[in-house]
Amino acid sequence: xxQQSKHAIGPFAAAVIFSALxxxxxxxxxxxxxxxxxxxxxxKTGQELYANVCQACHMDQGQGAVGAGxxxxxxxxxxxxxxxxxxxxxxxxxxxxPPVGSMMSDDQVAAVVNYVRTNFGNDYKDAVTAxxxxxxx
Amino acid sequence: xxxxQYFSGMSRRNLLSLIGLTAGTAAMYQxxxxxxxxxxxxxxxxxxxxGDPKGASVLILGAGLAGMTAALELRQAGYKVKILEYNNRSxxxxxxxRGGDTYTELGGATQKxxxxxxxxxxxxxxxxxxxxxxxxxxxxxLGVTLEPFQQINHNAFLHxxxxxxxxxxxxxxxxxxxxxxxxxxxxKVAHTGKLEGGVTKQDQEMLVEALRSWGALDKDYAYTxxxxxxxxxxxxxxxxxxxxxxxxxxxxxxxxxxLSSGLWGSLANFxxxxxxxxxxxxxxxxxxxxxxFTKEVGDLITYNAKVSKIHQDDKGVTVTYEDVQxxxxxxxxxxxxxxxxIPLTILSQIEINVGAPxxxxxxxxxxxxxxxxxxxxxRRFWEQDELIFGGVSYTDLPITQISYPSTSFNTNxxxxxxxxxxxxxxxxxEFTSMAPEERVKRAVEYGSQIHPQYKDEFENGISMAxxxxxxxxxxxxxxxxxxxxxxxxxxxxxxxxxxxxxxxASYIPAWMEGAILSSLDAITRLHQRVVAG
Numbered sequence: 265x266x267q268q269s270k271h272a273i274g275p276f277a278a279a280v281i282f283s284a285l286x287x288x289x290x291x292x293x294x295x296x297x298x299x300x301x302x303x304x305x306x307x308k309t310g311q312e313l314y315a316n317v318c319q320a321c322h323m324d325q326g327q328g329a330v331g332a333g334x335x336x337x338x339x340x341x342x343x344x345x346x347x348x349x350x351x352x353x354x355x356x357x358x359x360x361x362p363p364v365g366s367m368m369s370d371d372q373v374a375a376v377v378n379y380v381r382t383n384f385g386n387d388y389k390d391a392v393t394a395x396x397x398x399x400x401x
Numbered sequence: 402x403x404x405x406q407y408f409s410g411m412s413r414r415n416l417l418s419l420i421g422l423t424a425g426t427a428a429m430y431q432x433x434x435x436x437x438x439x440x441x442x443x444x445x446x447x448x449x450x451x452g453d454p455k456g457a458s459v460l461i462l463g464a465g466l467a468g469m470t471a472a473l474e475l476r477q478a479g480y481k482v483k484i485l486e487y488n489n490r491s492x493x494x495x496x497x498x499r500g501g502d503t504y505t506e507l508g509g510a511t512q513k514x515x516x517x518x519x520x521x522x523x524x525x526x527x528x529x530x531x532x533x534x535x536x537x538x539x540x541x542x543l544g545v546t547l548e549p550f551q552q553i554n555h556n557a558f559l560h561x562x563x564x565x566x567x568x569x570x571x572x573x574x575x576x577x578x579x580x581x582x583x584x585x586x587x588x589k590v591a592h593t594g595k596l597e598g599g600v601t602k603q604d605q606e607m608l609v610e611a612l613r614s615w616g617a618l619d620k621d622y623a624y625t626x627x628x629x630x631x632x633x634x635x636x637x638x639x640x641x642x643x644x645x646x647x648x649x650x651x652x653x654x655x656x657x658x659x660l661s662s663g664l665w666g667s668l669a670n671f672x673x674x675x676x677x678x679x680x681x682x683x684x685x686x687x688x689x690x691x692x693x694f695t696k697e698v699g700d701l702i703t704y705n706a707k708v709s710k711i712h713q714d715d716k717g718v719t720v721t722y723e724d725v726q727x728x729x730x731x732x733x734x735x736x737x738x739x740x741x742x743i744p745l746t747i748l749s750q751i752e753i754n755v756g757a758p759x760x761x762x763x764x765x766x767x768x769x770x771x772x773x774x775x776x777x778x779x780r781r782f783w784e785q786d787e788l789i790f791g792g793v794s795y796t797d798l799p800i801t802q803i804s805y806p807s808t809s810f811n812t813n814x815x816x817x818x819x820x821x822x823x824x825x826x827x828x829x830x831e832f833t834s835m836a837p838e839e840r841v842k843r844a845v846e847y848g849s850q851i852h853p854q855y856k857d858e859f860e861n862g863i864s865m866a867x868x869x870x871x872x873x874x875x876x877x878x879x880x881x882x883x884x885x886x887x888x889x890x891x892x893x894x895x896x897x898x899x900x901x902x903x904x905x906a907s908y909i910p911a912w913m914e915g916a917i918l919s920s921l922d923a924i925t926r927l928h929q930r931v932v933a934g
Contacts, residue, residue, distance in 0.1 A: 299799040300827035320770070320833035320868050321507075329507035331871025332487040332707055333747035360746030360875055362767035367827060 304367045310379025313372055317364055318380070326384035333360075339384035347392040350377045351400050370394035370401075443918045444535035447542075448925060450478035452932035459927075460485065460720055460734055462711075463742035464702050465493025467903040467916040469694035470539070471740050471924050472701055478928065483734060484698065485706040485722055487872050491699065492691025493742075494525035494873065495913060498775065498863055499686070506869035512837050515777070515861040519809075520817045522775030523687040524865035525876075526913045527819075528552070531679045533914035535921065536690070540683070543693035550680040551807045553671040554792020560851050561797045564662030569794065569851050572671070574654055575664045577617065577634040581624035582656035584616020592622065626650050667795040675912075682807055690913070703734075708743065711753040713898045738931065740923060742903040742916075744768070746874035755896040762892035765884050766905060768868070768875020770829035774800070774844040776820035776862040782854040783818070784811060798847040799828040820844040820862065825879070833866035840864035878905030893923070900927050 298316055300306035307313045315324070321335045322328055328337035344350055354373050357363035365373045371394045381388040459475050461468045464486035476482045498504065500516040516522075528550040529536055540547060555576070558569035590596060591609050600608070609622065617633040618624055631637075631650040638649035659665060670676060683689040695702075709731070710721040718739040724730045741748065749764045783789040783805050791807040800821035809816070821844040823829035832840050841862035849855035867876035880889070893906050902923040907915030 299831050303826055305827045305830075316831045316834050317827075318834075320830045320866070321874075323508050329869075329871075331507050331874065332743070333750045333874050335507065335874070357767045359749040359764045360744075360766070360768045362770065362825075362879065364830065 304369075305364075305372060308372070308375070310375040310377075313368070313376040314379050314383075318376065321361075326380065338380050338386075340386065344381050344386050344388060347377060347381060347388065347390060348396065348400065350380065351392055351397055355397070355401055365397075365401075370397040373397040444538065444914075444921075447538070448474050448921050450474060450924065450928045452928070454479045454928070454931050456481065457738065457931050458482070458717075458736040459738045459740060460718060460736035461701075461740045461742065462708055462720065463487075463493065463903070464491040464695075464698075464704075465742060465903070465916060466495050466691065466694065466913055467742040467920040468493075468740070469691070469698050470917050470920040471742075471902060472698040473694065474921070474924055475928075476698065476701070481736075482698075482701050483736065484702045485708060485720065485734060486702050486704050487707050487725070489704050491695045491702055491704075492688050494877075495688055495691040496525050497521045497523050497686030497688035498865075504863070504865070505871070506837065506866065507871050507874075508869060510837050512863050514775075514863045516775070516817055516863075517777065517815050520777060520815060521686045522773065522817055522819060522863065522865075523682075524773050524775075525687070525867075526911070527682060527687050529681040529913070530675050530677070531681070532674075533912065535917040536914045537681075539694075539917065540690060543690075543697065545689050545693045546684045547681040548684050548808060550682040551791025551805075552676045552680050552793065553678065554789060554805070556787070557789050557792040557805070558794035558796075558803075558851055559664040559667050560794065561662050561664055562850065563797065564664065565658070567850065569796075570654070570662075570664060571635075572667075572792075572794075574634055575659060575662075576668055576671070578624075578654045578656075579659050579665055579668070581616045581618065581630070581633070581653065582659070584612040584618055585622060585624040586656075588612045588616075588618060588622040624653060626652055663797070670793065670795060684808070706732075708751055711739065711741065711751060711899065713739070713754060718898045737898065738927060739899045740920075740927070741899060741901050742920070744873045744875065744903065745878060745905050748901075753899070755899055758888075758891035759894065759896045759901075762888035763901075765888040766878045766880060766892075768873070769825050769877050769879040769911065770823070770833060771825070771867045771876035772821060772823045772829055772832040772840065772864065773819060774821040774832075774840055774862055774864045775817050776841070776844060776848070776855075777815055777817050777860045778855070778858040779815055779860055780858060781806075781812070781814070781816040782858055783816075783852065786854060787852075794851060796847075796851060798850060799823070799832065800844050800847045801828065803848060803851065815860070818848075820848050821864075824876075830868075832864075833868050837864045837866075840866065877911035878903075880910060893919075895923075895926055895930060 298307055298312060305313065305317060307316050322338050326337060326339035328335045351373060355363060355365035374392050374394050374397050378391045380386065458481040461472050461482065461484045464484050468484055469491065472482050472484055498514045499521045500514055500518060502514045503511055505511040555573035557572050559572055559575050560569040588609050591605050596605060612618060613622055616624060617630050619627060628648055628650050631648065634653060635651055636648045637651040640646060640648035705725045706722040707725050708720055708722045712719045717735055717737050720734050722732055724732065745763055745766045746768050789805050790810050791805050794803045801823050804819035806816055823832055841864050844862065845855055845859050867873060892901060900923045902920040904910050904912065904915040906919040909915040
């Protein structure tokens with residue numbers, strides 16, 4: 265089945281099953297946006313992952329957003345000082361935030377964490393590694 | 402939720418008569434329910450709140466279906482009721498977008514819906530299973546007119562960009578050919594007597610006959626091209642009248658092609674209990690339900706109220722909120738009891754003094770990602786060119802599905818398609834990350850691979866990405882079985898003077914029925930506590 269089977273009943277059931285043999289490659293469409301192929305994210309670099317996953321909520325400059333509740337800004341965020349924290353949150357989710365790292369490899373999680381920790385006014389130079397991510401799953 | 406369906410050696414009917422004989426009809430009914438034959442709804446009929454609440458007051462947070470159900474019933478039972486609502490409208494996710502409506506998502510992008518009069522999209526819930534008895538009862542009681550919602554349409558498409566050269570296949574062809582080929586294989590095995598596991602010789606003979614009938618097999622139990630076979634899968638040329646009207650049979654698709662295409666993966670969408678016939682939708686838009694509730698309880702609602710703090714003590718509950726039209730202007734509302742239907746994404750950020758178990762539960766539920774795109778076209782080409790009247794086409798493209806309107810069939814004029822509907826998975830996040838107009842553009846580009854008419858007929862569109870929704874920060878509670886085991890009961894328990902309700906406090910999250918059943922259960926328990934003193 266698809267990703268839905270991990271969860272309890274939802275309003276949306278099985279989608280077309282992707283060929284198990286198809287390569288997992290991001291397909292850039294005519295305007296440059298990427299769409300993944302399959303049930304996991306295909307984007308490779310931290311920048312691509314941020315722009316197609318995290319940006320959904322944390323916005324294009326990491327500024328976050330405020331409505332009835334808020335998405336915290338990742339820009340100039342002191343909680344990013346310890347690299348293990350964003351790794352943990354991406355892998356396991358936090359409150360309403362889904363565990364999007366379950367659809368990423370260890371390399372992808374490390375890439376996007378390192379991207380966020382060195383952009384948007386953050387300057388944490390101690391990079392996290394795929395091994396750090398594996399240990400936190 | 403899957404009914405048990407496998408019995409070897411004894412038919413289900415035989416088992417039931419045995420239970421009936423030995424244990425009486427109550428046991429029989431209970432057994433039938435557990436076997437999936439009779440349905441025991443979570444809805445127990447109109448809620449009966451007997452006993453005098455002695456002027457007790459209840460503050461309800463959120464004017465969605467859960468909040469308004471509670472308000473309607475509690476006021477009738479004698480409570481003093483007030484509702485605080487963040488939006489400047491009631492209904493919550495029970496919502497319809499029509500021409501002239503505007504919507505501003507998180508991040509600040511504002512879309513104006515440009516649909517023609519009478520056309521709409523339901524960005525949230527949109528269809529009602531026939532067994533969602535609570536919701537159906539309120540629709541009946543409040544005068545909401547329903548019409549059939551087409552879920553299965555044999556003439557809609559199943560599409561894979563990687564199979565059949567990217568050419569969409571009719572649901573009918575995949576479904577019936579798959580059934581036929583499987584029947585042929587099974588019939589061959591049964592014929593040779595190689596079936597194992599509690600199938601008697603008599604059963605085998607019956608099975609072979611059943612497969613011939615069910616799978617459209619020929620006299621030799623083969624699934625082959627013929628007029629008889631085309632009575633199921635449709636003809637290359639339909640039977641007509643007058644000269645040259647003889648039907649021409651069609652060619653079945655080979656089993657290996659169906660298997661490698663993966664299109665069989667979509668057939669479950671036409672089999673699941675939640676999607677079985679008959680499904681319904683309110684005539685004119687799903688928000689007719691919220692509007693009907695609002696007619697009853699609208700006078701109780703304070704709009705534009707952003708809750709920032711919920712405090713309870715032994716005397717009552719105090720809720721602090723901000724008037725979002727006058728930022729910085731705070732106000733308080735007090736009541737004896739509080740029913741909080743605020744989505745957990747938001748409630749988990751609000752200061753609330755409940756016990757540790759409920760607080761942990763509030764923080765334990767991530768919210769699903771979902772995106773819908775509505776597209777207006779100059780004409781209903783899916784009906785006129787392709788004979789697709791309602792139903793859903795499924796695809797491996799990022800849009801995931803296209804749903805055709807289940808109303809105004811076979812009319813001239815324009816129509817609105819649901820041009821994308823994602824639920825979790827990478828594509829949902831990728832769509833959400835885009836600007837609203839980009840989502841519409843992509844939906845048109847991808848959809849035109851299934852319907853080439855898109856390019857000429859498209860007029861305008863609007864998109865809803867639920868993680869950008871200011872009033873929910875997500876689509877719906879996305880429980881895992883593990884989280885449910887640990888936290889669900891703690892989420893639903895009354896904590897002092899506070900009880901939670903909403904789709905997230907149900908076993909059918911994202912369905913309107915979940916919101917209503919959760920609300921009825923919460924107010925029933927709360928009322929028992931109030932009248933017990």
